[in-house]
Amino acid sequence: MVFKCQEDSFLKEFTSRVVKCEETTEPIVEYGKVSKFEGYQVTLENTILFPAGGGQPHDHGWLNGKEVVQVLRKGDEALHFTREPLEVGTFVSQKVNWERRFDHMQQHSGQHLLSAILEKEHNLPTTSWWLGAEECYVELNSTKVNNDVIQATEDRCNALIREAIPVNVKFCKINDPNLDEAHTRGLPKDCIDTIRVICIGSIDGNMCCGTHVSNLSQLQVIKLLGIEPGKKGKTNVKFLVGNRVTKTLQLMLDREKALTGLLKNEPSKHEDLVQKLQKNLKISNKNLSNVLMELAQYEVEKLKNAQPKPKFVFMFKKEATPDFNRAVCKGLEGESLFMFFASEEVDKPKEGQILIQGPDEHIKVLGQQ
Ligand SMILES: [Zn+2]
Structure with missing residues (x-):
């Protein structure tokens, strides 16, 4: 069945009759994340919800104002998942969440445009693709994808967007001779009674x-975010289209502004400043470690010369490192002193190290505790 949303993908409101309404516990899958659901699955005569x-x-979307949280195709039917039931036989007004839908469109x-250019101009066919909550990618059947290809593809796609090329949907039957031109990328098995071919001018024709x-x-603009290794023998090309590009740019600007505030200098200096900070931190840590080793020596001498000799030593220093504790223990070996040292992990207030050392009989009893 061809649904109303496939005939006219710009229809935002529509009225249709309820055919079925059944209880369901089928989970909701949202961008690959599965969550439990208890409610109803509603079938309508036709639907604008994809x-x-x-x-x-x-x-x-909404059916008479009641939220639709998922729509799934089962054979010829579209099942609308709602938390409240709808009465069979009544007409309901449908409304699509247009912001979400247009983003998906x-x-x-x-993706169709990107895959067409990669395949036709760079011999890089797409084997699958992913539309996520934040990023999308196409999976290419090759490991030889370089940055020059990525740049050329992005430029070409954006040039075609500027040319404002029409996108048309053609309907054909399975034995249509024109179908040889089209690919079967991502076409569900239950969509083949009437085949839809999405044509981007004369650039591409794809069953979908x-x-x-x-x-x-x-589409406004397409931005390729780079390549990363995919499954065996594959490469993923990450991309964003349209509103996602401007939204992502805003996110990046907000992050950059926060960094500018922290680093107290303009964005072009951020990289240098962070490198300097890292270098200084390394030097500070080295200095601290040297001072701690000297302090350990001092503590050892102090305890060795103490009069009267203590029976036990307890030490907790906030700045102590495991190396410091070990150095003191080592220095007091053979002094038959019971020692209990504790240290705290930087940034993890409830985690740290406890070190005990001393005569066997004490260690056996207290070590367990
Ligand atoms: Zn498609």
């Missing part, structure tokens, strides 16, 4: 059940 498919996550159409923009200009 059920997950083709790599595109499901929509969120930008990422999904962006997802919702797409109607013109490349609606």
Whole structure:
């Protein structure tokens, strides 16, 4: 079945009749994260809420104002997950969470464009793709992807976005001779009664059940974030499209502003300043360690010369390191003193080290405790 959202992906409101409403405990899957659910699955005569498919996550929306938290395709039906039941036979007004849907449309159409350019101009076919809560990636069937290819692909995709090339959906039957041109990337098995082909001008034609923009200009911009090794023999190319680019840029600016406040200097100096801080910290740590070793020697001498000789020593110094404690213990070996040393981990107030040393009979009893 072709749903209303697949006929017109820009429809934000729609009315349809409730066909079925059953209780369910099927979990909710949100960008790969699974969570428990108890509620209802509602079937409607038709829907503008997209059920997950083709790599595109499901929509969120409302049925008569009642929240739809998941939509899944089961055979020919779309199941709407709600926390409250809806009466069978009644008409309900549907509303799609447009911000979420349009974001998915930008990422999904962006992926088609990206995959087409990588395959046609760089011989790098896409084997799968992922649309996550923050980032997306295409998985390429190669380990030889370099930064020049990434830059050229990003430039080319953005040039095509500026050309405002129309994106059309063609419907064909399984035996259509034109289908040879299209690929079967990500097409669910239950989508093959009527085949949808998403065409980006003359650049690409791809079978897909997802919702797409109607013109490349609606993508605004595509940003490739770089490559990382994928599964065996594969490379993942991370990307962002449209609003995600501006949102991510804002996040980065906020982070940079916070760093500017902390480092008290402009962003272009951040790297130098952090390097200097790290270097100074290393020197400070080295100095502290030297001073602690001298202090350990001093403590050893003090205890050796104490009159009368103490029976036990207890020591807890905030700045003591395990090396310091060991050095004092070593210096007092053979003094038949019972020693109890404690030290605290930097940044972990409840974690640290306890060191005891002394005559066997004491260690056996107190060590256990
Ligand atoms: Zn697709």
